[in-house]
Each structure stands twice: as C-alpha cells, then as structure tokens.
Amino acid sequence: AQTVTQSQPEMSVQEAETVTLSCTYDTSENNYYLFWYKQPPSRQMILVIRQEAYKQQNATENRFSVNFQKAAKSFSLKISDSQLGDTAMYFCAFMGPDDTGTASKLTFGTGTRLQVTL
C-alpha cells in the first residue's frame, strides 16, 4: 500500500519570503500522480499543483513550484513571495496509475499547517 509522509506538522513564514514544505511517499508503481492540496480555514480543498511521475520537468503554477525527485520518492512544494492568503493546511497526495479502480483514490499525508505572518 502506498503511504505519504509529511514530516512538518507546522511551519511559519514571513510575508514575501519563500517556504518549502516536504513530502515523501512510498510506492512500487512506476507511473503515478502527485498533488498538493490547500485547505484554508474555509475547509474547501483546493488543488495547488500536480505532477505526473513520467514527466521529468518539475511542475510550476505561478508562485508555487515542486521539486520532484522520483528516485528519492520526494515531492516538496515551494511557495515563493508568500502571501497572507497562503495561510492554510497543505496536504500532499498520491494517486496510482489509472488502470484499476482502486488506483484512482487519493492517499493523503497528514498535512502541514502553514502560517504566513506580517
């Protein structure tokens, strides 16, 4: 079974600074997908960024980028120019290859609570 580990329960960053959230995972699959979701106090789950394992290039979405290290099974999220609105829980998630029904589920890490301060 796949597992996802987020070793930082809480982090804090000052506005306009850069912060990196860590995520490691364990799988025997070669093709899979990785995601970062954001959950602000409103509790809505918002997709921040995704990465396909077959792509070597790291995904970027505006101020958000990932460092995907497939051999090390590491998938960290970097937030540049942090803003107050980035304050939220951040969840790393794994999805297996889409060839079986059970593979389409998301397996989540335990989350990192990020506080952006003035």
Place this chain on the structure above:
Amino acid sequence: DTAVSQTPKYLVTQMGNDKSIKCEQNLGHDTMYWYKQDSKKFLKIMFSYNNKELIINETVPNRFSPKSPDKAHLNLHINSLELGDSAVYFCASSSRGQVQNYEQYFGPGTRLTVT
C-alpha cells in the same frame, strides 16, 4: 454554477439516529468519491463509484452505505450514528481514463457532529 455541491454543510444529530448527506456534481465526471476527514485533519478515502458502479470500498463500518442513482449524484447514508462518526465528509469527482483530467474536484464538505 457550483462544480461539486454537498448538502447539508452542517449536520448535528444524536447518537443512534440515521442521516444522509447528498452530493451532486455538474462537471460531467464519471467517478465520484467520499472522503472522511477526522478531528486531526487526516483525510481518508471511504468509497468510490464509477458510472454508478462501486469500485472502491475501504474498511468502513457497514453502517455507512453509499448510493449513486446516476453519474452526477453520490449520496452517503449513515445508520445508527456513533460519536466516532463526527468528522467532515468530503465528496469529490473526477474523470477516469482521461489523461488530462484525472484531478479530483472536492465539494465544500459536510461537518457532521454526533452528540
């Protein structure tokens, strides 16, 4: 034009009662999910339906029964509610088999409190 909607958003009920949570998506997706987020914020899959067929059924008490009347709807019925059922329940949807659209879109969640 909400993509994935859930009703109700809040549900407070007593132990032993039976309750249902409804989910609807207007994205044209063929797969829907129920996730449970516990008090420590941990999210875990409960069920998934693809084209009205149950494809994922994790280790969940049989007091929980999902029903999918059509591809756009997935409801969750819970019998004999217990204190430990208190959680936030999220519905999500996605399109399987489409390389460009395997993302899961989440509803706003239903906070269930059992007293």
